Amino acid sequence: MKKASTIMIIGSLFLLGLFYFPLWNIMLGAPQYPEPLGMDIYISGIKGLSEFDLQNIDGLNHYIGMKTIPKDGEMWEFEVFPSVILTMVVLGIFIGLFGFLGKLSYKWFIGWFLIMSILGIMGMYDFNEWLTDYGSNLSPNAIIKVVNADGTPMTYKPPLLGYQKMLNFDVTSLPEKGAWMMFIGMTLTLVAFYLGWRSHKNGIT
Amino acid sequence: MKKYSTYLATMLGSFLILSGCGNPDGKANSNGALASSNAEKVYVAPGEQDEFYAFMSGGYSGNLTVYGLPSGRMFKEIPVFSQFPTSGYGYSEETKPMLETSFGFVPWDDSHHPDISQTKGELDGRWIFINGNNTPRIARISLSTFETEEIIELPNSAGNHSSSFVTENTEYVVAGTRFSVPIPQRDMPINEYKGNFKGSLSFISVDPNNGHMDLKFQILMPGFNYDLSHPGRDKSHGWFFFTTYNTEEANSLLEVNASQNDKDFIAAINWKKIEEYVNNGGGTKMPANYAHNVYNESTHMATSTMKKEVLTVDPLKVPGAVYFLPTPKSPHGVDIDPTGEFIIGNGKLSADLTVHSFDRMIAAIEAKKFDGEAYGIPILKFDDVLAGTVKSGGLGPLHTEFDGKGNAYTTFFISSEVVKWNLETWEVIDRKPTFYSVGHLMIPGGNSRKPFGKYVVAMNKITKDRYLPTGPELEHSAQLYDITGDKMELLYDFPTHGEPHYAAGIPADLLAPKSKKIYRLDENEHPYAVTSPAEAKVVRDGNEVHVYMSMIRSHFTPDNIEGIKVGDKVYFHITNHEQDFDVPHGFAMIGQNTSELLVMPGQTKSSVWEPKEPGVWPFYCTDFCSALHQEMQGYVRVSPANSDVPLKFSLGE
Known part of the structure; x- marks a missing residue:
């Protein structure tokens, strides 16, 4: 159980990566952008891959009537996400510590994992909602209005995951280092649960 | 025989x-x-x-062209000594001072010999220098922006041909006069040339941090024609070699009269010795008048200052600093091999090449084996310095x-x-x-x-x-x-x-990675720049009107201006707000008596318009910048001189 608890602590600490590395990345390449424009989505805000990428994405998007990319402080998520993650890290460390001291059952490990998974899914859902709004809530005075074959206005929601062709742009959306660290951390807490369960079954504390 | x-x-x-x-x-x-x-x-x-990049002088275009090798494709023409309507160089208010000289505004020159800056004798790709042959000038061009940053005029020089070659660590860019002239210039009979005219060799120091040039000293040599030059390198670092012709000192029909001597000279100059002499207070300060024009990348503006003094050096006062190496048949180029040992005189009226040895030259100097002198300058014996002849x-x-x-x-x-x-x-x-x-x-x-x-x-x-x-x-x-x-x-x-x-x-990998993509708007210190469209304005000061304008895909701010009157002098100060690579915008006003402006991202340029007729006059962006380029336009309302239409400017109203 000491080993399991240690892994639980390490697993929770992996979430700290989200404070340093982006969670998600969206790249936009086009014939006239051989060096693609890119945005890195952090839990605390959105940054350009290169310094002026966001400004240039906004500049291009104004033609099709899209809103500008939210700045720091323009989305409640970027205020809440860091505290949620920090809370989960602290909670995970405490669970691990108490597990180490034999004050808590290994079942708490899976409990933490389930809460984190639900929060993660909620986060992804929220992110997808924002992408949908960003890509389809277009200005009625847009300079360029493109309609689909069925006559509906074309929308520009970037893919949540994977590749999509949008007008002249090739858009790719993939998890970034922060997300990978979170996945590893969460997997470690599952491992901790398994080891805890095994040592419990074998009667070792 | x-x-x-x-x-x-x-x-x-x-x-x-x-x-x-x-x-x-x-x-x-x-x-x-x-x-x-x-x-x-x-x-x-x-x-x-x-x-590879190849920088080719433009000769009578006055500019410098950039090619790729091996393809031979031309990438850019860099305006240097000539007005260039493509970008507005020499037309814009910011760049007009670049072409100021002691003769006033000279919108053209004859550019000859580009040379890339060096460190320890190897190309370092910081700057490229080039000479203006006609109105003697040396220019320095940045190899990160590929723009002319500085031009210095050379007093006491005429036909600035044996230029602009750099020493091994770019301590100096060196410029010699092709035509000897009276120094200082004065009214005198031409046929009294011989013995009275002088040839100046200019050593321009280069600040290692920012490249700024300063005419440190001029050596006043006998009145020959100084044709070409090259620095010593490695073991001959510290010396500079100039070819001469017309050692006959003819002043007319030179094609015959300057081709009579079987041998002219290569002048070997120990510039380290002269530098030391000058640093110890040697030389004579002489009144002069020459322009020094510097372009500032932060303000995007050039300033021109007239310098009033030059330090001249009489070579006879620095013993051991100057020698003549006899070289057959009016040598044109003088070229030094990579080891610094061989000094090649290309005798243009000859079939053979004369190769002198630096080691032998030093030995002959140490042994004081001279073959007479010319105007007090020792002449070395041809056979003592010769390394070989290429048949x-x-x-x-x-x-x-x-x-x-x-x-x-x-x-x-x-x-x-x-x-x-x-x-x-x-x-x-x-x-x-x-x-x-x-x-x-x-x-x-x-x-x-x-x-x-x-x-x-x-x-x-x-x-x-x-x-x-x-x-x-x-x-x-x-x-x-x-x-x-x-x-x-x-x-x-x-x-x-x-x-x-x-x-x-120069190999492309030495330059391409540091080629600038944009100018940063947040570093723009132009006094008339607007860094946000909210700052755009039109200000009247008497009959001068200053339009502080910004542009971004695909509009000008402001694009409607009223209250301009016939007789006004309207300055358009235009800032390109793009921060994206290769998105310039242009500006052209109907009937303007100057060129368009092509403004790079983050840059500010200004041009003057003096409206002559009342009316509503359009301006537009000259660079097909975007899908809405054709919409990138605006109007200026011009009213009669005595009207009281209020000054007004707007966008999207």
Whole structure:
């Protein structure tokens, strides 16, 4: 159980990566952008891959009537996400510590994992909602209005995951280092649960 | 007599070689495997980039053109000494001061010899320098922005031809006068030239941090013509070598009268010695009047200051600083090999090349073996300094470059060829025709300690039938040769803009990574810049009106202006708010008596418009910047001089 608890602590600490590395990345390449424009989505805000990428994405998007990319402080998520993650890290460390001291059952490990998974899914859902709004809530005075074959206005929601062709742009959306660290951390807490369960079954504390 | 017959035999031999070489017209064999492999060697596939940059002087265009090698594609014309409506250089308020001189605004020059800055004798790719030949000037061009940053005028100089070559660590960029003149200038009979005129050799120090140039001293030499020059390198670092002609000091019909002496001189200048003399307070300060024009990348503006004094040095007052090396037949180029040992005099009226030895020169100086003097300057004995003679078999040698593998390549103007020869044996290894009448040649880094001996480019003076005819006036022609093998191979032929004299080449990987993409708007210190469209405004001051305008895809802010009157002087100060690579915007106003402006991202440029008629006059963006480029336009309402239409400006109202 000491080993399991240690892994639980390490697993929770992996979430700290989200404070340093982006969670998600969206790249936009086009014939006239051989060096693609890119945005890195952090839990605390959105940054350009290169310094002026966001400004240039906004500049291009104004033609099709899209809103500008939210700045720091323009989305409640970027205020809440860091505290949620920090809370989960602290909670995970405490669970691990108490597990180490034999004050808590290994079942708490899976409990933490389930809460984190639900929060993660909620986060992804929220992110997808924002992408949908960003890509389809277009200005009625847009300079360029493109309609689909069925006559509906074309929308520009970037893919949540994977590749999509949008007008002249090739858009790719993939998890970034922060997300990978979170996945590893969460997997470690599952491992901790398994080891805890095994040592419990074998009667070792 | 014996010597003469050897000479004749060599000549004959060379003609035999020439005519024996099956492909003398340089046209590709129609079915040879050779021709197809040559095509591959110069083919840079779409999307691929060239291996070298080549900077070719524009000659009478006054500019500098940038090419890629081996493709021969032209990338840019950098305006230097000439007004350039493409970008507004020399027309915009910010760049007009760049072309100020002591003679006033001179909108043109004749640019000759570009040279890239060096550190420890190797190309460092910080700056490229080039000389204006006609109204003596030296320019410094940034190799991160590829824009002219500084121009300094040279007093006491005329026909600034033996310029602009840098010393091994870019301590100095050196400029010599081709025409000797009265110093100081004065009203005197021309035929009293001899003994009265002087030739000035200028040493311009270069600040290692920002490249700023300062005319540190001028050596006042006898009144010969100083034709070309090159620095010593490695062991001969600290010396500078100048060719002379017209040591006869003729003042008329020079083609005959300046070709009488069997030998002219290469002047060897120990500039370290003179520098020390000057640093210790030596030299004479002389009143002068010359312009120093500096462009500031932060303010995007140039300023011109007139300098009033120059430090001159009488070479006789610095013993051991200047010597003459007799060199046959009005030498044109003087070129120093990568080791610094060989000083090659290209005697343009001769068939042979004279190679002097630096070591032998030092030995002769130490042994004081002099053969008289000219105006007090010791002349060394020809035989004491001679390292060897290249019996080239060609006629009219002009310039030599080096491949760093012990070979030299010399152009022959009269016999239209490049000759490859060995630097130890003086034997000719190969010769290839050029088309036609070649002047300079260029191997990237070929005049440094470290040449990149892959290609040589021959720059020709006569084009004739090489390309589709374009009336009497033709661009010049250049040929590219592969020099990696024993024999040179003609790969390609391409036209060049203006009249390239010399050129400078450098591997692309030394420059391309540091080429600037945009100017940062947050670093723009132009006094009339607007860094946010909210700051855009129109301000009247008497009959001067200043329009602070911004532009971004695809509109100007403001784009409607009213309250301008006939007789006003309207300054448009336009800031490009893009921070995206390769998104310039232009500005042109109907009837404006100047050029358009092409403004790079983050940059501010200004131009003046003096409306002459009441009306509503449009302006527009001249660069097809975006899908809405045609919509990027605006109007200025001009009212009669006595009207009281209020000043008003707007966007989107």
